Amino acid sequence: MATTPVTATGMPSRRAARVERRRRLGPLGVLTHLALVIWTLLVMIPIVWTFLASVKSEDEIFGDAWSLPAALRWDNFARAWEQAHIGQYMINSVIVVSFSTFGTMLVGSMAAYVLARYPFRGNRAIYLLFVSGLAFPFFLALTPLFFVVQNMGNVPVVGQFIGLNTYAGTVLVYIAYSMPFTVFFLAAFFRTLPTAVGEAAMVDGASHTRVFFQIMLPMAKPGIISITIFNILGQWNQYQIPLILLQERDKWVLTQGIADISTAAGYDADWAALFAALTLAILPMIVVYTVFQRQIQSGLTAGALK
Numbered sequence: 001m002a003t004t005p006v007t008a009t010g011m012p013s014r015r016a017a018r019v020e021r022r023r024r025l026g027p028l029g030v031l032t033h034l035a036l037v038i039w040t041l042l043v044m045i046p047i048v049w050t051f052l053a054s055v056k057s058e059d060e061i062f063g064d065a066w067s068l069p070a071a072l073r074w075d076n077f078a079r080a081w082e083q084a085h086i087g088q089y090m091i092n093s094v095i096v097v098s099f100s101t102f103g104t105m106l107v108g109s110m111a112a113y114v115l116a117r118y119p120f121r122g123n124r125a126i127y128l129l130f131v132s133g134l135a136f137p138f139f140l141a142l143t144p145l146f147f148v149v150q151n152m153g154n155v156p157v158v159g160q161f162i163g164l165n166t167y168a169g170t171v172l173v174y175i176a177y178s179m180p181f182t183v184f185f186l187a188a189f190f191r192t193l194p195t196a197v198g199e200a201a202m203v204d205g206a207s208h209t210r211v212f213f214q215i216m217l218p219m220a221k222p223g224i225i226s227i228t229i230f231n232i233l234g235q236w237n238q239y240q241i242p243l244i245l246l247q248e249r250d251k252w253v254l255t256q257g258i259a260d261i262s263t264a265a266g267y268d269a270d271w272a273a274l275f276a277a278l279t280l281a282i283l284p285m286i287v288v289y290t291v292f293q294r295q296i297q298s299g300l301t302a303g304a305l306k
Contacts, residue, residue, distance in 0.1 A: 108182030133180030
């Protein structure tokens with residue numbers, strides 16, 4: 001049996017440890033790690049470059065791309081926040097994403113729970129209808145979506161709140177846009193939960209609503225947190241939906257404001273402020289993912305482990 005060379009302290013040498021690790025991984029494992037390293041670089045390099053550009057002058061941005069800034073220009077963030085109104089756009093995004101994520105998770109979790117735990121005629125058809133939304137190209141629905149929301153504005157009493165250029169109308173579209181993946185993910189997760197606890201609660205007199213909110217929903221917490229973060233990320237970065245539904249400048253969301261910085265002045269755009277705005281848009285999502293990283297990973301693997 002081959003032994004691993006050790007140092008004078010009795011610990012395996014670094015070179016021997018690397019060789020042993022490669023031997024255990026095999027060729028496929030080495031290729032997998034190589035692919036992960038390449039993917040990490042492809043993701044991190046643009047983010048790092050954006051952060052550097054956000055504190056540079058425009059001459060430095062268009063000069064040596066990877067040079068460090070001569071001085072940290074925090075005024076780029078001040079221009080983006082005040083002159084380009086990124087602060088207001090960020091508040092608008094927080095309002096829209098907060099309500100749409102809450103609505104998506106409330107409706108999506110209830111729909112997924114019923115489809116996963118209650119057999120009835122048409123159950124499979126409804127589930128497949130939800131899942132088919134994942135395969136539908138969203139760009140094909142942009143024009144019909146515009147006219148649907150426009151017509152919603154003609155509904156008596158509530159039309160003024162859910163039509164074009166309203167946050168409520170945008171929130172409803174966000175919820176509908178996020179439902180297919182939410183139902184697909186949570187239905188699979190609810191199927192893995194044990195039924196004994198819910199059945200015992202119903203024997204004790206608990207209603208279906210109480211069983212869902214007080215028993216099943218807490219048991220599905222890892223999956224709920226995971227899909228919530230995915231919905232926040234997807235809705236925060238959404239551009240096409242607000243572009244056609246929110247046409248009044250004071251109601252724009254963050255992605256519209258960032259796009260406006262780069263297009264309003266053509267080739268004379270304030271690129272330093274643009275990268276500062278991008279940094280302001282990226283940082284909240286990095287913080288959210290970093291804080292909930294363990295919950296996301298446990299939610300993605302809980303169903304498989306059960």
